[in-house]
Amino acid sequence: MLGWKHCLIPLGLLLMPLAASGFDYQTPALSPETASGFTQKPGWATQSFAVVAANPLAADAGRQILQAGGSAIDATIAVQMVLALVEPQSSGIGGGGFLLHFDGSEVRAFDGRETAPAGVDETLFLNAQGEPLAFMDAVTSGRSVGVPGIVKMLEKAHKKHGKLDWASLFAPAITLAKNGFAVSERLHQSLANDDALRQNPAARALYYHDDGAALAVGETLQNPALAAIFEKIAERGSKAFYQGKVAKDLAARVQAQKMPGSLDVDDLENYEVQERDAICTPWQQWTVCGFPPPSSGHLTVMQILGILDNEPMAKAPLDGGAPSDDWLHRFLEASRLAFADRNRYIADPAFVDAPGGDWRTLLAPAYLKRRAGLIGAEQSLGEDVAPGRPGALEISWATPPRQPEYGTSHVSVIDADGHAVAMTTSIEQAFGSRILADGATGLAGGYLLNNQLTDFSFTPEVDGKPVANRVQPGKRPRSSMSPTLVFKRADDDAQAAAIGPLVATLGSPGGAAIIPYVAQTLVALRDWGLDAQQALSLPHVLTLGDSVYVEKDRLPADTRAALDELGHTLSDRELTSGLGVIVRREDGSLFGGADPRREGVVMGDEAE
Template sequence: MMLPATRPRRRLLAPLAAALLLGLPLAAQADTAFTYDIPAIAPEVSSESEEKPGWATERFAVAAANPLATDAGYQVLKAGGSAIDAAIAVQMVLNLVEPQSSGIGGGAFLVHFDGEEVVTFDGREAAPGAVDGSLFLDEQGEPLGFLDAAASGLSVGVPGTLRMLEMAHNQHGVLPWAELFAPAIRLAEEGFAVSPRLAESLAGEERLRDDPQAGPFYYPDGEPLAAGTTLRNPALAEILRRVAEEGSSALHTGAIAHDLVLRVQGHAERPGTLSREDLAGYEAKQRAPLCTPWQAYVVCGFPPPSSGHLTVMQILGILEALPAVEEPLVDGVPSEAWLHPFLEASRLAFADRGRYIGDPAFVDAPGGDWSSMLAPDYLVGRAALIGEQSLGSGGAEPGNPGELATAWGQHPRQPEYGTSHISIVDEQGNALAMTTTIEQAFGSRIMADGGTGLPGGYLLNNELTDFSFIPEDDEGRPIANRVEPGKRPRSSMSPTLVFARDGEARGDLVASLGSPGGAAIIHYTAKSLVAMLDWGLDAQEALDLPHAITLGGPAYLEQGRFPAATLEGLAARGHEVSERELVSGLQAIQVVGEGFFGGADPRREGVVMGE
């Protein structure tokens, strides 16, 4: 999408509340057997909420899920690098310090703005060429248990993060590729302090210690690493050094690729079929973004195979078609009066998501155009289904946004898991939102050392479990998101850039945001957009708000964050209500005057830095 060029800005910086971080050296810092359960809603272990101040900057800003990763991006921007340069440095450090969430063994979606044009880069993992729809079925034709499928070679898709970042860097990079790996290599060699979140994740993990590479590395003497332990990763340092010198081909061909294939095909219980040919043949894709008018803004996000933007904007479009809620916030939290239509809009949007969305190379859009799902008349019709009482668990049916070439079945309910998010704006006005993942915490629980023979390495994804475990529904209709060779699994990742729609500021960047959180990413992003752009909250205030979600069944409200009267009121409206830990990891940067204001989710370890 082309947007009018934004005017050059000197973007301003007030002192950072986390200034102490800036001066530290890097090394110091349809009903089936599946239902959504608590782990599916909170894809990683919870951690104590930490109040975040929000950060004001003048010239540039970077937000990421770990202070060491944010600092790597900050150093790159300070050295004159572009937003893409900074994202590469951030991702490589995240691979080291937050290995449970993302890394070079996984995939990512990136939305980029260069001052004139918005494009998206697709590094989503792909299914190996030898798979079929029975991938996650047992000998009796029944779906495997989720963890049995995930913690195995079966679940590993062809990773795409490096190929995608390399494609983006070729177009928008400023600093040399090799220089962007220096912060992560240095940290891997010299060591870093294990964060409380990583320590908690290791302590709560069931299968990782069984892996012959990961077990001794993360559980020396059989015990998980404690917070504050200095951890070095010599294998990853060597792997990243090769990638810095040779580019993404270092992972997709040669010794590192050979080792990856051996780990997948040699899994002791459930080996996978991923091959060297699959790795060598993987291609990142540049796609046209989906940019949707909403109120005074244009919201740009990722097209299928992500369901994120379509489902977020269906929720917002349905809400816009309903009468405005007079008091959306009461005592600083979303009110029952606002939560009820939000949850009902989510039910309707998730019903459409389950029926229609999949890899566009395999699945035709309703009516031949994904925008049919966001047509105003269609969303007005969907909004008309919302009344004073809830549609209830399973009560929302898919709509009919356009003719289909294939009569798709409804996707079964099954777990979806977590990721990490990066938002960056550089001094030249380039901006990005990038959500990156290995799927469930610690992915497939397979660690690869790249054939180095050294301790450590990187974790492989379990992304193929984002496909439907069953290839067709009870009526024999194929499921759009079923497993097929070379296909990219449907995602919930919702990296988002927002622009002004009207007036003198038309085309100007307004915000960058996104979150991890499995399917709940959609709700976290939608609510944050409403809070910042409709309710007038700043980025930090918006990210501090408590969460409420539904994936089509029960309504989950963030534990201990809503008054009892709200839960009781929703129950009286017919919602099946329960409280859960909802562990998002939102990052957001908004344009404020001639500078920026950034927010980081209080539920995780992220910070914002800039100058």
């Protein structure tokens, strides 16, 4: 027998709008598409505004905000809140994110990355014997939870660039949380495959039947606790989350775990969003803008692309619908070189100095040319590539052991004024720490807490040398998130990073694999003549510095054989990226693509 949370809801109730200042949300008659396997998508043309998000309900919320005259920031807030409800495995108010914003003249980077609580030290993820904890033991503990930043980050961005009333932006998420939404294929599969989430009693009551079976595709899921929390934030702003009952409940749940964390209400109240200068890098006819550290995304993406620009192509880059073995070999080798630098040097800039005092030393043309010179045409460099020396350092950092990175969701928006957002948002692993908090509402449901602190190196030092990305109080863990805005170059100076007209907004989920996902997409858009959807439909072949991961059943046999002959160790994986891209075409209209491996869609006004 089904309980309250799975009940069928009358159509009339679903279609009732939730009135708010300046905006009336109309629940769409949408059925989220299947996300199993690879589903070809057509791409979407729009006239003046567009939004791409990982779930149709979220994309539609953004579309309605833009239709009502909202800004790109307004739409992003509405999308994020709906994603917290309908895609809880990937992001939510219990996590953080990086938001890149273009206001028509400049690009700014809003850093809502989680921070380590004041009570941690470098031994956070070491056991009593001084050895690193098993990864999943750390994930599903209170120790993994960082101070969430997404709500404060979005509030800060809204104060600067919002057009609609803050409260109105929560209308879609509140309506869907109260009235319910149909469970999608991807959410169902994520729930069915996650035994750890079932161990949390509150999460089990919300997402599973009494026998432990995950909610089926199409069943209606309500979340009254999350609706109540959204209502508080809509009314009182971020204070409703970072202070009072919601904050006390969050801290209490972290501290009540079998392996508790130290996060407390002071950590929440003291959290600060950082507004940073974006890094804008010239790349032939384009300028590519991305996030600075603590994200490693832009620096590593542009290292890969900069190294590739020094590599002459011996074959056409596309062969039978896939990148050629010749291009893939160089792409993999460039990735190995870039990841070696990433793992050695990049961390929170409040704690770690850049080589030579400037992160751009990693992108200096002369340095990248030297790195490119290490690539051979006949044999792979292998899995133990040494980092380069881009600039002087006061401290000699150690390269830590490799460990997993997961999760995230991506949102791209262009509004009717031509302003743009690229935001990547995360709770890290699928369902984060698996800790569900109800905000002391006394209602069923709630939101999931992140496990972002496992993005720190568990090992604080190697051979007596400190690891740059080790745990420290107040520090932000290094991320691979790569929200990206692309512009035409404003001048002919090869070193200039001045921006011209907007070309595209893009990004992806995928942990450390975000970096090669975004890098390949940029090449496909600039060099291969592909549109946004065609670029996202290419098969993935990537490395994070060790094995080469090949998208299962999608690479031609002769290409595999050629890569194997070059010494690349190949391993088949699903590689479910979630890329979202919106491109401004020469006539000023827009064309967007959504990853065929997930549920995402593009929505906007109709193209003329």
